[in-house]
Structures are given as C-alpha cells and as structure tokens.
Amino acid sequence: MRQRAETIPTPEEVEIFITGAVHSPASRTARAAAGIFIEDGNPSCKGKCIPVAGEQSQYAAELFRVAALEATKITHRDTILTITSTQTHIMEAMNKKLPDWELEGWVDVKHRDVLRCLAAELKARRARTTFKIAAPASPEKAWCLKASILAKQSARNRVEERWDLTLPPNTALPGMRLQGNRQHVFYRSIREIKDRNRTPRPSTLKMLDAVRKDVEAAFGRYVTDADIWLALTAKDLLPRTTQFLWKGLHKAHRIGNYWNHIPECGDRAICQECGVLEDLEHILLRCTSPGQNIVWQTAETLWRRKKKSGP
Numbered sequence: 001m002r003q004r005a006e007t008i009p010t011p012e013e014v015e016i017f018i019t020g021a022v023h024s025p026a027s028r029t030a031r032a033a034a035g036i037f038i039e040d041g042n043p044s045c046k047g048k049c050i051p052v053a054g055e056q057s058q059y060a061a062e063l064f065r066v067a068a069l070e071a072t073k074i075t076h077r078d079t080i081l082t083i084t085s086t087q088t089h090i091m092e093a094m095n096k097k098l099p100d101w102e103l104e105g106w107v108d109v110k111h112r113d114v115l116r117c118l119a120a121e122l123k124a125r126r127a128r129t130t131f132k133i134a135a136p137a138s139p140e141k142a143w144c145l146k147a148s149i150l151a152k153q154s155a156r157n158r159v160e161e162r163w164d165l166t167l168p169p170n171t172a173l174p175g176m177r178l179q180g181n182r183q184h185v186f187y188r189s190i191r192e193i194k195d196r197n198r199t200p201r202p203s204t205l206k207m208l209d210a211v212r213k214d215v216e217a218a219f220g221r222y223v224t225d226a227d228i229w230l231a232l233t234a235k236d237l238l239p240r241t242t243q244f245l246w247k248g249l250h251k252a253h254r255i256g257n258y259w260n261h262i263p264e265c266g267d268r269a270i271c272q273e274c275g276v277l278e279d280l281e282h283i284l285l286r287c288t289s290p291g292q293n294i295v296w297q298t299a300e301t302l303w304r305r306k307k308k309s310g311p
Contacts, residue, residue: 012079012080013079013081013082014038014075014079014080014081014082015038015039015081015082015083015084015132016036016037016038016071016075016081016082016083016084017036017037017038017039017084017085017134017140017143017144017146017147018034018035018036018037018067018068018070018071018083018084018085018144018147019034019035019067019085019086019144019145019147019148019151020032020033020034020035020066020067020148020151021033021035021148021151021152021155022155031155031156032155033151033152033154033155034066034067034070034151035067035147035148035149035150035151035152035154036067036070036071036074036147036150037143037144037146037147037150039143065089065090065093065111065114065115065118066114067085067147067151068083068085068090068118068131069114069117069118069121071083072118072121072122072125072129073121077124077125077126077127078126078127079127080127080128080129080130081125081127081128081129081130082129082130082131082132083129083130083131083132084131084132084133084134084140084143084144085131085132085133085134085144086133086134086141086144087133088133090118090131091131091133093115094118094119094122094131095131098119101115102119102172102173102177103176103177103180103181104176104177104181104185104189105175105176105177105185105189106176107176107185107188107189107192108188108192116167116172117166117167119171119172120167120168120171120172121168121171123168123171123172124168124171176189201250201251203250203251204249204250204251207248207249207250207251208225208228208249211223211228211249212224212225212228228249232245232246232249248280251279251280253280255269255278255279255280255283256269256277256278256279256280257269257277257279271283271287271289273287273288273289274286274287274288274289
C-alpha cells in the first residue's frame with residue numbers, strides 16, 4: 001500500500017488558503033483548476049487541474065472542494081489546520097450536509113467522490129480542523145487571491161496529474177444505513193445503479209454533438225452535454241417549449257425514421273413537398289413548403305418585441 005505523502009512540516013498550527021478558477025479559451029473545452037496557498041511561502045503552494053476523467057465543471061463549489069481535499073492531504077494530521085476561502089461551500093457541506101449524505105449512502109450527491117474522500121481525510125486527522133471565510137478587504141482575502149493566481153496558471157498550463165481519491169482506512173462505511181432512511185432514498189439508489197449500466201442512445205449522442213458544433217460555430221464557445229441539458233431548464237422557456245426541445249435532442253418526435261418501423265407507414269417518413277427524409281432539421285429549416293417563412297418572420301417579430309419590453 002502506498003504511504004500517504006505529507007509535504008508540510010509539523011508546526012503547531014497552519015493556515016491554508018484555497019480557491020478555484022476556470023480557463024475558458026475560445027472554441028475549446030473549459031479547464032478547471034484548484035489552487036492552494038500557504039502564507040509562509042511553503043513549496044506546497046500550487047494549483048492543480050481537477051480530474052481529467054471527470055467533466056470540467058464551471059461551478060466554484062467543486063473547485064473549492066478539490067482544493068480543500070488537497071489541503072488536508074498535504075498537512076500533517078497532528079497539525080491544527082485552518083482552511084480559509086471566500087465561499088461557504090465547504091463549511092456548509094462538512095458541517096451541515098455530511099450527516100445526511102452518510103446516512104443516505106451519498107446517493108445523488110454531485111462530485112461525491114471528492115466530498116467523500118474529503119470527509120474521510122478530516123475524520124482521519126488527529127488535530128482540529130477549522131473552516132474560515134475570508135472577509136472582504138482583509139489580509140486573508142489577499143492570500144486567497146494569490147491562490148487564485150496559482151489556480152489560473154494551472155488551468156492554462158493543464159498539467160496532467162493523477163488524483164488520489166483513496167479513502168483512509170476505518171473512516172467511512174460503504175453503502176447506506178437501512179434503519180432511519182426514507183423510501184425515496186432507496187428508490188433513488190436503485191435508479192442510480194440502473195443508470196450506471198444503461199447505454200446512452202446513439203441518436204441522442206449524435207444530436208448533442210450536432211448542437212455542440214453549431215454553438216461553437218455561432219458563438220465560438222465550447223459547451224458540454226451538461227450545459228446543453230441545463231439550458232433546457234431556463235426560466236424563459238415555457239414547459240411546452242422545454243418538452244419540445246427535450247424530445248428533439250432525443251429524436252423522440254414521431255417524424256422521419258419513426259414511421260419506417262411501422263408496416264405500411266413508410267411513406268410518412270418522406271416529406272411530400274421535397275421528397276427527402278422529414279427529420280426535425282428539415283421541417284424547421286430546410287423545407288420549401290409554403291408558410292415556413294411566415295412562421296419564422298412571426299417568431300422574429302415576437303422575439304424583438306420581447307427584447308424591447310425586457311429589462
């Protein structure tokens with residue numbers, strides 16, 4: 001078994017400043033990194049990219065969790081540790097939400113691999129660990145800014161590193177507690193296990209890739225699958241519109257190839273006006289049937305009117 005690497009000496013107390021940063025170059029995947037800084041200029045001050053195997057999240061919560069995990073791993077367990085940041089994500093997660101997460105077996109917890117490892121590292125420590133929020137215009141805020149600079153440099157350079165998410169022994173129990181849990185927690189757990197073994201639909205993956213390429217061509221921005229699905233939940237969209245777009249991404253509308261699998265209905269898959277496969281792209285953008293231009297002109301008029309009446 002590989003021994004734990006603790007790079008900070010064993011003073012009585014140490015304070016580590018953490019932050020996260022995202023580098024979003026044009027037409028390229030966003031790169032996220034976590035940064036840690038120690039006031040005395042310890043060589044452990046550094047930035048690290050989040051796990052390459054995972055999706056490069058743009059949410060600061062994950063980056064701060066990764067930075068906190070790195071801070072606990074490089075600090076000796078007998079040293080009093082203070083982890084200072086500008087956000088409350090870690091404090092709320094470890095002080096308020098951790099008991100419920102452990103009771104429910106970490107079901108539906110986003111980035112649970114990092115959080116579970118962080119909780120185990122904190123339990124393995126023999127000295128006190130305190131989470132602190134840096135006040136505006138304070139010296140702590142300036143040190144957090146230095147950690148942010150390290151994180152940004154790491155995100156730009158993209159140093160490939162292997163993340164160790166091994167749990168310390170005797171710090172975490174596998175599974176969930178049967179006594180005291182609620183039925184919906186067991187239901188979510190079963191759904192989660194089934195989702196791991198479910199193969200993504202090829203048609204959905206193809207549509208997501210097409211949307212990603214079109215967004216990049218139109219706006220010069222790379223978006224992930226999570227960004228696309230999240231966009232469907234925008235408050236500006238009516239539920240009926242969201243349902244239409246969701247079906248479009250899954251190719252679930254009863255058009256085109258849908259009819260080829262039904263006896264004596266194959267002629268419905270072909271556009272009667274153009275003589276080509278009647279998929280959603282053809283219906284909305286390419287069909288020469290009379291009236292399509294009127295629909296889009298009306299939509300543009302309504303959109304411009306909405307824009308003028310907006311804030």
